[in-house]
Structures are given as structure tokens and as C-alpha cells.
Amino acid sequence: MHDEEDMIPTLDEEESIDQIENYTLQTTSARSSLLRRAPFIIGMTVLYFVLRQLDHNFVFNPVNADIFLLLIIVAFVTSIFALSLVVQTKQEELHKKQLYRLFKRTNDVLDFLSVIPTLMVLFTLANMFFISFSPISGSSMEPNYHDNEAVIFTHFNVSYERYDVVILYVEEYQDPYLIKRIIGLPGETVLIDNNEVYIDGELLPQTFIDQDTVKTYCYNSDDIDTCEFTVTDNSYFVLGDNRDGKAVVGEISGYSRDSREFGVVPYEDLFGKVILSFKDYNLLN
Structure with missing residues (x-):
């Protein structure tokens, strides 16, 4: 039998429990953000390549340059990785500090990469219907x-x-x-x-x-x-x-x-x- 004092968590144990709860909340928040950003990037990438095929002024679109195509492919692949990471993560793993850091880094990368397909779609729409560069x-x-x-x-x-x-x-x-x-x-x-x-x-x-x-x-x-x-x-x-x-x-x-x-x-x-x-x-x- 244990004394009642043994059943009461020490201060260090309480801090440890708080940290676990905090990482769970933070990881869940980062996970939710990934679930928004990754499909958005994938959708915008697909939309860009569809518009690219329909663009009568294709040859004048500056974002068709190789460097932009490389960047949008990187954004697409990173988004696929992020989704697979989210799908494979088990609920009982959300408290882990290492997982939170991985989710956060991936989320930060997607935050930057999401700008690329967005701008490429906007430039392509402008090139299709309004103005072009030559x-x-x-x-x-x-x-x-x-x-x-x-x-x-x-x-x-x-x-x-x-x-x-x-x-x-x-x-x-x-x-x-x-x-x-x-x-x-x-x-x-x-x-x-x-x-x-x-x-x-x-x-x-x-x-x-x-x-x-x-x-x-x-x-x-x-x-x-x-x-x-x-x-x-x-x-x-x-x-x-x-x-x-x-x-x-x-x-x-x-x-x-x-x-x-x-x-x-x-x-x-x-x-x-x-x-x-x-x-x-x-x-x-």
C-alpha cells in the first residue's frame, strides 16, 4: 500500500504533465494548419497546370519559366509529404515534442511555399485575360x-x-x-x-x-x-x-x-x- 502522500503528484510531475498537454495542443494546432495548407497548395498547383494548357497566350507568361516550374513542383511534393505525415500520425503520439517540432517546421515551409502556386495562378489568369509581358x-x-x-x-x-x-x-x-x-x-x-x-x-x-x-x-x-x-x-x-x-x-x-x-x-x-x-x-x- 502507498501513503496518500505518494499518490499526490510532485511539483516536477505536475510540470511534466503540463508540458505534455501543451505539446498536444500545439501539435494539434499545427496539424490542423497542415490540413488546410497542403490541400490548398495541391489544388492551386493542379489549377495552374490546367490553366497553362488553356492559355492562348502561354508563350508570354513569365511564370512558365523553368525556375517557377521547379518551385511549384517542390511545393506540390512537400504538400504530399505533409498530408502523408498527418495521416500516418496516431492520436497517442501528439504529445511528443519531436512530432510537434516536425509539424511546426513543415507548416512553416508550406506557409512560404503556398505563395508560389498562388502567384503563378494569378499571373496566368492575368496573362490569359488581361495583360501579358514580352x-x-x-x-x-x-x-x-x-x-x-x-x-x-x-x-x-x-x-x-x-x-x-x-x-x-x-x-x-x-x-x-x-x-x-x-x-x-x-x-x-x-x-x-x-x-x-x-x-x-x-x-x-x-x-x-x-x-x-x-x-x-x-x-x-x-x-x-x-x-x-x-x-x-x-x-x-x-x-x-x-x-x-x-x-x-x-x-x-x-x-x-x-x-x-x-x-x-x-x-x-x-x-x-x-x-x-x-x-x-x-x-x-
Whole structure:
């Protein structure tokens, strides 16, 4: 038989019991947090890859870069690990200090990683429906847009007007995405004659280029000075600003390949209208 005094917990024993109860509560809280975060990350990861397949502007989405794909895969795998950890943990183990620390560390990691798929989904939605980013490669739009710069263009409920700078697609080119300026609208006749451009017989002002420096020649024509184009319905006639490769004084670069070479551009091959440019912006290259 034990004395009553032996049945009463000592101070050290009471502290030990309190610690066990505290770790159980803390571990349970961390476990609940994991059960929220891990499925969220898994769901957002799946959503990103679904949107990625549906994105008509896929090529312009900066979060499709390899580094972001690696990060979202890491987040996904870590979430699977967290869920398996929660499922395999028995109720009677929740009091263990080591388990609490493992849950807490995993929860902290998921807290950070959850930002990645969230941002990737938001960027992809913006890229699908509102705005996109594109680096500029080449000199065809000099002196207004330069090589190694970048632009933001919109494709949300956009209507195109003369002089708009647009991103377009030309299937037969090795690098099919181009940046050009709209010159001719659907139904119009564009005449290039001795360095001047006429729309339906009226001289077109071109204040965005120096016509003393930049010459507008014709391609695929017996007469390089004179050629005429009819813009079909739902199509556009586009030109680069650097039409002969001499837009920048003292430099000779490649000339603009535009509607003088590949003809008018159907509306469905226009990806959007440029609304902003960045000078010396190399992040997207």
C-alpha cells in the first residue's frame, strides 16, 4: 500500500504533465494548419497546370519559366509529404515534442511555399485575360522600341486603331511573334509611293519616324518605290518603324519584315496592343 502522500503528484510531475498537454495542443494546432495548407497548395498547383494548357497566350507568361516550374513542383511534393505525415500520425503520439517540432517546421515551409502556386495562378489568369509581358528581340521598331527592352500589352476587350503598336503571329517565321505598328485598317487600300504611304489616296502622316532617315521601300515588287495592298476584312496592314534598317543614325541594322513581305495580318493573329515599355529591361529574356 502507498501513503496518500505518494499518490499526490510532485511539483516536477505536475510540470511534466503540463508540458505534455501543451505539446498536444500545439501539435494539434499545427496539424490542423497542415490540413488546410497542403490541400490548398495541391489544388492551386493542379489549377495552374490546367490553366497553362488553356492559355492562348502561354508563350508570354513569365511564370512558365523553368525556375517557377521547379518551385511549384517542390511545393506540390512537400504538400504530399505533409498530408502523408498527418495521416500516418496516431492520436497517442501528439504529445511528443519531436512530432510537434516536425509539424511546426513543415507548416512553416508550406506557409512560404503556398505563395508560389498562388502567384503563378494569378499571373496566368492575368496573362490569359488581361495583360501579358514580352521582351523585344531585334531592331525592327527602332528608334521607338529597342532590342532587349520589354513591353506590356493588353488583350482584354481590345479594339485596334491606326498607329497602335501590336504583338502579332506569323506562322511561317522561325521566330513567329513580332512587334509592329498598324498602318492599314480593314477594307482600306495602302499605297507606298516614293517613301510616302497613302491610305485610300490620302497621304498618311507618320510623325513617329524621321522620313529623311527611314525610307519605306517595297518588297516582292518589280518597282521598289511603288506598291499597293488591299486590306481584307478583319485584317490589318502593319509596318515596322525601322523599315530599311537605318532608323538609328550611324547604325545599320536588319530591316523590318512586315506586311510588305508577309501580307496583311488576320485579326486572330494579333495578340494584343502595347500599352507600356521598359527601357533596359532584361528580366524576361
